[in-house]
Each structure stands twice: as structure tokens, then as C-alpha cells.
Amino acid sequence: MRPLPLNLRDTYGHVRMAIYSAGLDVEIRSADHLPNGMMGCYSERTRTILIDRRLPYVAKRCTLVHELVHWSHGDDRCGLHEMRTRAETARLLISPTEYALAERMYDGNVWRIADELEVTSGIINDYRTLLHDRVAA
Known part of the structure; x- marks a missing residue:
């Protein structure tokens, strides 16, 4: 499991900048539209998190933390391990x-x-x- 050495209760912008400052091996990108009403998604193959740019900042932060949990576990596809990820996200936030x-x-x-x-x-x-x-x- 990859560590998350960040203050995840900070604002979306601060968390996003802290990811890059900490040198975490993950890229955060904005998407104009994700399929099936998804707010975000993580790809282990590209180590990329996509966040729907239309979300309010509180939802962006919650989604970013959710996808960072997928990253920390090395989950390989969106949609897998959702119960574990949702529980960990709630505990972190x-x-x-x-x-x-x-x-x-x-x-x-x-x-x-x-x-x-x-x-x-x-x-x-x-x-x-x-x-x-x-x-x-």
C-alpha cells in the first residue's frame, strides 16, 4: 500500500498541490464529462486520477480523496473495491x-x-x- 502523507481535510486545491509537492507518483486531471454519472476515476496503468471539473469544490475534494485511496492500494480499474474505498475515504475525511x-x-x-x-x-x-x-x- 502506498502512503498518503497529506492533510486530506484541507481544501481541494491545497490537497492537489500537496500531491505534487510530496512527489506522489500520480497525476490529477480534470475531465469535462465522465461516463455513467461518475465523479472521478483512477487508472493504475497510467497512474492518473480524473475528476469531473463540473463538481463543486467540496465534492471535488471528497472525490480526489476517494481516488487517492484507490491509488494507495494500486487498484487497477474504476469500480472495483468500492466498499473498502468508501469506508476508508469516510475515515480519512x-x-x-x-x-x-x-x-x-x-x-x-x-x-x-x-x-x-x-x-x-x-x-x-x-x-x-x-x-x-x-x-x-
């Missing part, structure tokens, strides 16, 4: 303490929690799945 506070502040409202934590609602739902799986185990 959400502080348990900050989540617990936001959950209480906003009475469980996923959209307001996501806005408070500067992530997408999908990341919040993935984090909730992690919490549920931990309790069930």
Missing part, C-alpha cells in the same frame, strides 16, 4: 469528535452535518455505515 458534535448540533440532518464537516452527504452516509458496522460487530 471525518473526525469522530467533529462528527459526534455535528450529529448533536443538527439532530442527525445529513445535509447540515455534511455542510458543517465540509464533505458530501454520501461521505456522511458512508461514515454512518461504518459506525453501524462497528456496533453490529
Whole structure:
């Protein structure tokens, strides 16, 4: 597994620049349109991450971190290992303490929690799945 020596909770622009500053062997590119409603994709063959340029910056950052998790594992195609990648992305982007506070502040409202934590609602739902799986185990 390749290390991710970055502050992944930083802004999209800062994370992207940190990737190049750290000399990580991955290229980040913008795409005008990705197929099937995809927000991003990683190719191990070319070590390239594509991010849909139409996304808002919060979604771009969440997508970039998601694709960096694919890169860190050397995943060879988009779409594989999604459950693992989604769980790891949620863990990387959400502080348990900050989540617990936001959950209480906003009475469980996923959209307001996501806005408070500067992530997408999908990341919040993935984090909730992690919490549920931990309790069930």
C-alpha cells in the first residue's frame, strides 16, 4: 500500500498541490464529462486520477480523496473495491469528535452535518455505515 502523507481535510486545491509537492507518483486531471454519472476515476496503468471539473469544490475534494485511496492500494480499474474505498475515504475525511458534535448540533440532518464537516452527504452516509458496522460487530 502506498502512503498518503497529506492533510486530506484541507481544501481541494491545497490537497492537489500537496500531491505534487510530496512527489506522489500520480497525476490529477480534470475531465469535462465522465461516463455513467461518475465523479472521478483512477487508472493504475497510467497512474492518473480524473475528476469531473463540473463538481463543486467540496465534492471535488471528497472525490480526489476517494481516488487517492484507490491509488494507495494500486487498484487497477474504476469500480472495483468500492466498499473498502468508501469506508476508508469516510475515515480519512471525518473526525469522530467533529462528527459526534455535528450529529448533536443538527439532530442527525445529513445535509447540515455534511455542510458543517465540509464533505458530501454520501461521505456522511458512508461514515454512518461504518459506525453501524462497528456496533453490529
